[in-house]
Amino acid sequence: MMLDVRLYLAQRISAMIMAPLVFIHLGMMVYAIQGGLSAAEILGRTQGSVFWMLFYGLFVAAASLHAAIGLRVIVHETLRLRGMALRALTWGLFAVFFVMGARAVMAVTMI
Amino acid sequence: MEVAVWRGDETGGRYETFDVPAQDNQTILDVVTWIQQNSDATLTYRFACRVGMCGSCAMMVNGTPRWTCRTHVRKVLKGNRLQVAPLQNLPVIKDLAADMDPFFDKWVRVGGRHEPGKTRHDQIEAIPPDTPDRENADAGIECINCSVCYAACDTVRGNPDYLGPAALQRAWTIVNDEKHAGRQQILNTVAASDGCFNCHSMGNCTVHCPNGLDPMNAIAGLKRAVTKNRFKRGG
Numbered sequence: 001m002m003l004d005v006r007l008y009l010a011q012r013i014s015a016m017i018m019a020p021l022v023f024i025h026l027g028m029m030v031y032a033i034q035g036g037l038s039a040a041e042i043l044g045r046t047q048g049s050v051f052w053m054l055f056y057g058l059f060v061a062a063a064s065l066h067a068a069i070g071l072r073v074i075v076h077e078t079l080r081l082r083g084m085a086l087r088a089l090t091w092g093l094f095a096v097f098f099v100m101g102a103r104a105v106m107a108v109t110m111i
Numbered sequence: 112m113e114v115a116v117w118r119g120d121e122t123g124g125r126y127e128t129f130d131v132p133a134q135d136n137q138t139i140l141d142v143v144t145w146i147q148q149n150s151d152a153t154l155t156y157r158f159a160c161r162v163g164m165c166g167s168c169a170m171m172v173n174g175t176p177r178w179t180c181r182t183h184v185r186k187v188l189k190g191n192r193l194q195v196a197p198l199q200n201l202p203v204i205k206d207l208a209a210d211m212d213p214f215f216d217k218w219v220r221v222g223g224r225h226e227p228g229k230t231r232h233d234q235i236e237a238i239p240p241d242t243p244d245r246e247n248a249d250a251g252i253e254c255i256n257c258s259v260c261y262a263a264c265d266t267v268r269g270n271p272d273y274l275g276p277a278a279l280q281r282a283w284t285i286v287n288d289e290k291h292a293g294r295q296q297i298l299n300t301v302a303a304s305d306g307c308f309n310c311h312s313m314g315n316c317t318v319h320c321p322n323g324l325d326p327m328n329a330i331a332g333l334k335r336a337v338t339k340n341r342f343k344r345g346g
């Protein structure tokens with residue numbers, strides 16, 4: 001009761017989605033603070049931007065899924081959790097990560 | 112030399128030390144046999160062929176799983192001491208004899224038995240030895256079922272339901288055998304929980320296989336085959 005082909009694919013695909021997003025995210029941070037942008041000025045650009053909402057929304061969804069599956073494997077192998085408890089933990093972790101991430105995305109992209 | 116031998120059964124046990132005369136050419140199996148014949152006739156262990164063919168003699172030697180009939184003492188002796196124990200990741204029957212049932216059950220569960228797809232009246236497929244499928248099948252065919260890889264696998268230790276390197280390598284062998292009729296069934300079995308996707312690809316199995324086989328690579332092949340198969344059959 002650990003990784004079947006669906007979870008495996010979910011983890012690989014979420015990693016493939018995250019890889020370019022991480023680089024864009026880092027590159028954008030370096031670029032954005034070059035001229036000494038303040039937090040308010042950054043928020044001025046991200047708030048109300050559908051692009052950044054979708055960009056970071058996708059990022060959060062992929063990261064939540066990826067982390068939840070990764071932790072599922074570790075918990076299963078070290079604590080020998082299995083069955084319903086393992087499934088509940090996986091989706092519980094996913095929900096926590098996703099809600100936390102979604103709140104952050106909303107805070108910086110909603111007006 | 113001083114040889115610590117694990118004595119006990121499924122309820123537990125401890126190490127008992129024996130003094131064994133060293134010889135120029137001596138295998139771990141020779142040492143265990145010497146103890147049984149000269150010191151303690153109640154010592155239980157398992158072997159058959161003594162030449163690395165049958166796969167029945169594997170034990171933990173100084174903490175490492177090895178085929179004892181072909182492991183020379185001088186290669187593994189540490190400060191004139193040896194420690195011999197039953198193969199890990201398996202239940203113990205008595206002393207050095209581990210219960211191989213879980214190992215063989217998984218071999219059967221994966222579909223390790225050949226299923227013919229034709230009758231005696233059909234023509235046999237011609238399979239050239241240099242096709243990629245046949246080369247993949249050949250790579251794992253020399254497995255002697257010794258369970259050394261199974262004892263070396265940390266993933267088996269963390270998850271006793273994991274099919275393990277030998278059974279999965281067997282799956283890869285017959286998935287590549289055109290004459291086997293149940294190939295889709297095997298892909299389904301290894302795609303499920305506790306199958307090939309549990310493997311961390313750290314390669315302990317490959318490092319320890321005394322026959323120089325590469326179960327890790329076979330499992331990587333299974334992962335690719337299952338993934339491809341999944342997309343081909345639409346999600």
Ligand code: SF4
Nearest residue numbers: 264310311313314316
């Ligand atoms: S590579 Fe896979 S099968 Fe081999 S020891 Fe590691 S986890 Fe086990």
Ligand code: SF4
Nearest residue numbers: 254255257258260320
């Ligand atoms: S793959 Fe190697 S180590 Fe594993 S059972 Fe077969 S021969 Fe033994």
Ligand code: FES
Nearest residue numbers: 161163166168180
């Ligand atoms: S006794 Fe047969 S492989 Fe060692």
